Amino acid sequence: MKTLKIMIIAFGIAGLLCIGVQFAWAEKPTTVVFLTWKPNQPEVWDTAIKNFHQKNPDIHIKVQVGPHSSTEYHAIVAQRLKNRDKSVDVFFMDVIWPPEFANAGWALDLTSRFSIKEQDKFLPGPITANTYHGKIYGVPCYLGAGLFYYREDLLKKYNFKPPTLWEEMLTQGQVIMQGENEPGLHIYSGQFKQYEGLVCDMMEFIWSNGGAVIDQKTGKAILDDPTVVDAVSFVRDRIIGKAAPRGAINYEEPESLDLFIQGKAIFHRNWPYAWAVANDPKKSKVAGKIGVGSLPAFPGHSSASTLGGWQFGVNHYSTHPEEAWRFIHFMTSHETQKILALQASLAPTRKSVYQDPEIQEKRAHLKAFLPAFERASPRPLSPVYPMISQELQRFFSQAITERGSDLSGMAAATSVKIEKLFKLGAMIQE
């Protein structure tokens, strides 16, 4: 009995020694804290992080989950970075944040790690959005862009091809409306409420007429340029209350999508997520009857899309920038983006993923999205973008609500305000 006890103790000690030796040999993993928002499909992100752990046993990713809403998540990230909190290493940035985060000194300059050659492997829009004064501060994770949805069945019935010009869209729409003679049917539905989405939709009309809000190089606001005024008056006089219901002035994405999936709109502008909803027979009356592509343009100009999406950034005060970079690099690799595309329907930012045979087979619609993604442009780049956006929302909402208003005068007044704000942001940088 006694020998047994001794043996057990001996084995125990030997075992403990072994574990101890193993611990001493293997390096203790470095912890990298990733502050994320609450994802729609957390299990997909868990898979990606598990894969990272398998390939990088020397790094441990600690996930902290923040709020789901972009504004609230921004408040939390900004709060912690502002206080030079070292307990965050990696975070997400919405597409409009990089200039703010770069200017405030919150996001680490990634130029030395994220080479130009590597940047070329990504779609151009998100790279521009992450670049501020020649340096890059974020790596694009997935993107969104304004897409043009249409009723393929109706276009076929009347022998139309998807329109490439706004005017063409209206003509086709009128013919279909007359032919169908269905009460409550509209030509177009989009987002025109006084909120961030209004800026996105209006930018697409303006860009597709060769206009812009700000000349990014000179910092001059050019809202009163004829290209801009014409595009805005087109929306006011031909879209609101004509092609689109007047109620669209209070529509966000859900209301406008609702009109489309109830079969009450022939053409529809929305983000990539609308594809899955509109093709879900449980929610949509037009499932399987729709097509998607790039938004129309004005004559002599090409289609434009507003860029959306999320990027990874590294805390400027992180004590593990190298490990954080390895994590980001892995999360934006071909394999991970493929997983996110296949399992969470997130649109890849890496060009090569679109050529992947499995993606082409299982996510065939991404091919139709690609032209819009390649063309997608960021909204004005400025650390005070939220202020600029408020002025733009006010101007656009007034412009499209009040028929017969003095557009040029309003545009000129707004230009002055925006230029002041833009200079305020740029001045700091010098």
Next chain:
Amino acid sequence: MTRKDQNFYLALLVPAIAVLLLFIAAPIVHSFFLSFHRIIIGLPQLKTPFVGLDNYRELLNDPVARHSFWVTIIFVGTTTFFELLIGILLALLIHHRFPGRGALRACVLIPWAIPTVVSAQMWRFLFNDAYGVINYAIFGANISHYIPWLALPPTALLSIVVADIWKTSSFAALLILAGLQVIPEELYQAAKVDGAVVWQRFLHITWPLIRPALLVALLFRTIDAFRVFDLAFVMTQGGPADATNVLQLYGYKKMFVEGWMGYGSAISVCIFIMVMVLAIAYVRMVGRRLLEASV
């Protein structure tokens, strides 16, 4: 009362005063402090310089703020008037004795008990231009006449006014009902003996005696209406063309969307001062009326 007792009573007040200072006085003082500084969240390089009354000067010359002020005044005026009017009618109704009065009294309070965000969302659906019940109720299947309530500036403001009246009339009714219940029944009996008809009894007995309660309701409703935020936030986000951009929403956007803390605080401080002045004026009026009533 000895001096010792007095000290003891004062000591008992300390916790209550401490809580008030910490949770009410401190944030207000801090808002004042912020409003004298230039603070922009996205531009930390600017630091937080003291700018004196600059924010207030800018606010006075801000056409958007002026517009928001008038929107708020229209909202306060219309909602308060109709809430008190409907409040009186509701109170008279549920003051009467009839079968099922208890149940009806409880029902009247339901709108007030629903969180504003929820009822705002509900009204947003009701006012929807394509599927809204309100359009259907007025125009039936005749969809060409449907009104896009929330898309036209005047009707958008009207919509949030209606939503507020629906929600808080019952609160006014509750306060007025309390006033009704303290009127002695003998007064009515005496008036009946003297041959006073219904409207004479209302005009000479009910009306003068519920006036103090009415003033209290008026005080609460004006102050509350001044601070309207959630209805506009949920239903319209201040649009279209700023038609429902009430002051609180404007201040919120400046502070939390644009990150312009100093300017946003100046807006809050102005609202605070306006409400404060109103409150003091009302309280003095109410105080006098209450005294008169009890004499």
